[in-house]
Amino acid sequence: MSIFKSHFTRPRILMRNPSACGISGVLNMDGELISGRKIKEIITVMTERENGLGAGFAVYGAFPKYKDDYCLQLILEDTPDSDPAKERVEEFLKEHVEISKDERVQVRQGIFREHPTIWRFFINPKDGQNPDDVIKDIAMYINDRIDGAFCLSCGKDMAVFKGNGWSHEIADFYEIEKLKGYMWSFHSRFPTNTPGWWGGAHPFSILGHAIIHNGEITSYGTNVNYLKELGYVCKLLTDTEVVAYLFDFLVRKSGYPKEIAYEIAAMALSPPYWREIERMPPEIRKWATAIRITHRKAMANGPFSVIITTDYPKPTMIGHSDRKKLRPLIAAVSEDEKTFYLSSELNAIHAVDDTRNFWQPDPGKAAIATIGGVIKKGTEKPFENISEKLG
Amino acid sequence: MSLQEVKKITIDAKPKGNNLHYKELNKQIRDALRDGHNWIVVENVSGQRYIGAGIKEKVTIEIFGDVGLDLGAFSEGLTIIVHGNSEYLLGNTLNEGELVVYGDSWDITGMGARGGRIFVMGNGGSRVGIHMKEFKDKKPAIIYGGKVKQYCGEYMAGGLILVLGLNFKDAVIDTKKPIGRDNIDPLKVKDIEGEIVQSDLGGGMHGGAIYIRGEVPDEYLGVYATKKGFTEEDKIIITPIVERFCELFNVPPELVWGKKFTKIVPVSHRPFGKQYVTTPI
Numbered sequence: 001m002s003i004f005k006s007h008f009t010r011p012r013i014l015m016r017n018p019s020a021c022g023i024s025g026v027l028n029m030d031g032e033l034i035s036g037r038k039i040k041e042i043i044t045v046m047t048e049r050e051n052g053l054g055a056g057f058a059v060y061g062a063f064p065k066y067k068d069d070y071c072l073q074l075i076l077e078d079t080p081d082s083d084p085a086k087e088r089v090e091e092f093l094k095e096h097v098e099i100s101k102d103e104r105v106q107v108r109q110g111i112f113r114e115h116p117t118i119w120r121f122f123i124n125p126k127d128g129q130n131p132d133d134v135i136k137d138i139a140m141y142i143n144d145r146i147d148g149a150f151c152l153s154c155g156k157d158m159a160v161f162k163g164n165g166w167s168h169e170i171a172d173f174y175e176i177e178k179l180k181g182y183m184w185s186f187h188s189r190f191p192t193n194t195p196g197w198w199g200g201a202h203p204f205s206i207l208g209h210a211i212i213h214n215g216e217i218t219s220y221g222t223n224v225n226y227l228k229e230l231g232y233v234c235k236l237l238t239d240t241e242v243v244a245y246l247f248d249f250l251v252r253k254s255g256y257p258k259e260i261a262y263e264i265a266a267m268a269l270s271p272p273y274w275r276e277i278e279r280m281p282p283e284i285r286k287w288a289t290a291i292r293i294t295h296r297k298a299m300a301n302g303p304f305s306v307i308i309t310t311d312y313p314k315p316t317m318i319g320h321s322d323r324k325k326l327r328p329l330i331a332a333v334s335e336d337e338k339t340f341y342l343s344s345e346l347n348a349i350h351a352v353d354d355t356r357n358f359w360q361p362d363p364g365k366a367a368i369a370t371i372g373g374v375i376k377k378g379t380e381k382p383f384e385n386i387s388e389k390l391g
Numbered sequence: 392m393s394l395q396e397v398k399k400i401t402i403d404a405k406p407k408g409n410n411l412h413y414k415e416l417n418k419q420i421r422d423a424l425r426d427g428h429n430w431i432v433v434e435n436v437s438g439q440r441y442i443g444a445g446i447k448e449k450v451t452i453e454i455f456g457d458v459g460l461d462l463g464a465f466s467e468g469l470t471i472i473v474h475g476n477s478e479y480l481l482g483n484t485l486n487e488g489e490l491v492v493y494g495d496s497w498d499i500t501g502m503g504a505r506g507g508r509i510f511v512m513g514n515g516g517s518r519v520g521i522h523m524k525e526f527k528d529k530k531p532a533i534i535y536g537g538k539v540k541q542y543c544g545e546y547m548a549g550g551l552i553l554v555l556g557l558n559f560k561d562a563v564i565d566t567k568k569p570i571g572r573d574n575i576d577p578l579k580v581k582d583i584e585g586e587i588v589q590s591d592l593g594g595g596m597h598g599g600a601i602y603i604r605g606e607v608p609d610e611y612l613g614v615y616a617t618k619k620g621f622t623e624e625d626k627i628i629i630t631p632i633v634e635r636f637c638e639l640f641n642v643p644p645e646l647v648w649g650k651k652f653t654k655i656v657p658v659s660h661r662p663f664g665k666q667y668v669t670t671p672i
């Protein structure tokens with residue numbers, strides 16, 4: 001069943017390729033840049049978790065020259081009987097934003113027999129009122145309406161690179177060894193219940209957030225309805241994007257105090273059982289109940305472990321799993337306490353750093369690290385140490 | 392093995408800097424067995440899966456590095472010693488033998504095990520010992536030196552699980568060397584502070600027993616699991632296992648016996664009986 005003329009920017013057929021995944025993330029808590037060479041070493045260890053149908057990575061801190069502009073990274077593909085996709089995108093962008101620079105993303109030839117064009121625009125909205133919302137709407141419009149164009153990422157000083165192939169092929173294709181960033185996330189193997197296409201590989205990104213995910217979100221239907229009410233369009237034909245949008249809503253839009261927004265979002269995604277809430281101390285029980293009721297439809301069900309990287313309000317990496325712990329996730333900190341790692345398997349971390357400081361976060365609890373240090377190891381009681389901030 | 396002549400061989404799992412695929416690694420192990428080796432040392436292991444899977448010989452495999460999923464799955468009589476950590480599904484459907492891990496091993500350890508013993512020095516994850524079973528003299532046992540997470544002993548039908556709550560973090564003498572018996576200082580092994588189990592302990596179990604060193608809050612018990620007094624009889628049952636643990640990990644036995652054990656058993660051997668239709672068809 002062919003639904004679109006293109007096939008890089010839209011899936012050619014709606015057939016799913018079931019699979020599992022390998023995920024990993026690295027954050028330098030001093031904000032120092034990490035070479036992509038190291039990241040490639042981490043992810044290619046977990047070949048057993050791949051099927052060669054897709055891989056991708058997100059890098060933060062890659063464009064120091066344009067760090068105040070939004071970087072709109074696109075995959076483009078020209079289709080017969082229409083203008084070149086790049087021209088149509090540019091035409092649309094010029095109506096709404098100022099373009100500081102646009103460039104072709106360098107890729108290595110000879111790895112894939114055919115591949116789309118990767119292009120990036122550094123932009124800033126003309127209307128400075130709510131720049132984040134404008135950019136979000138632009139990205140969603142491109143994915144939804146402009147055939148032959150697909151927006152990979154639209155955050156500041158970050159970009160997402162992804163496609164169909166083995167993780168080592170994607171790493172070589174995008175010349176990962178030339179990239180540098182203080183925060184990375186990398187995913188191998190294709191999204192679980194998704195047709196195989198370039199835009200459908202992980203990470204999924206909106207503004208400064210990027211999500212990689214192992215497992216599946218069985219509450220997809222409920223979550224999509226909730227997101228529709230909130231003005232998000234789910235068009236990627238996969239379950240993971242709902243986590244990205246839910247996260248954007250809970251952390252950025254909801255207006256919770258910035259320093260605890262992550263924990264609230266993590267609790268909304270996999271809230272404690274009612275029987276656990278009943279046993280909590282009264283002041284925490286009050287908040288847990290409120291979050292569970294208010295964001296009832298934001299609860300993500302099913303087996304999953306996700307790594308969320310975000311630059312809002314400051315660079316942060318979050319590892320999170322479902323509350324029944326049906327997918328693997330290991331966290332680690334290097335011996336010099338500078339680097340924070342998350343990964344599906346410990347051996348991926350040990351491939352680059354033989355640290356002895358590693359642990360498994362508790363089911364349904366988030367391990368959170370940011371510039372400056374680890375905030376939560378994921379083994380604490382809910383809202384431990386921050387109850388005074390909740391008020 | 393003491394009466395037998397030791398024939399040792401070393402296999403490098405990372406020749407020329409490239410990790411061997413688990414198929415190739417297992418082939419080399421089986422080739423070594425065929426050549427009559429009974430002590431196989433595997434070095435530089437980095438997450439290879441299924442090591443020793445399905446092997447029925449009574450030989451020793453000693454591993455340096457972090458093993459991947461399904462270590463010793465379906466094996467019958469192997470002794471596996473890991474100087475490193477193990478990923479998930481350690482001893483999946485183990486029939487016989489002894490698996491020893493000088494590190495952590497996370498979720499679903501000993502799933503569906505039907506015999507043998509699994510000793511882990513460090514911490515465990517969720518669903519340790521799920522669906523473990525026993526038959527006559529075949530009684531599997533899982534022993535964790537550290538702590539475990541949710542759903543320990545879920546749907547357990549037999550065998551026993553022991554969680555000791557010991558902290559080996561400061562007891563490692565030389566952190567640069569692989570952890571083994573000689574690298575553990577018995578005087579620096581401590582009790583873990585705080586809880587060593589999480590909720591849903593023994594959820595839906597209908598056989599076997601779980602022994603936790605220390606108190607277990609009532610709310611941590613899973614459905615159809617209940618606490619029972621720890622008797623002299625229980626002590627006789629777990630003594631050989633505790634002694635073996637102390638021998639393997641160089642722990643003074645008096646430290647282990649210094650705290651009271653809590654025994655968790657199923658309320659009945661058929662807890663879900665009411666869920667099924669009882670009218671004759």
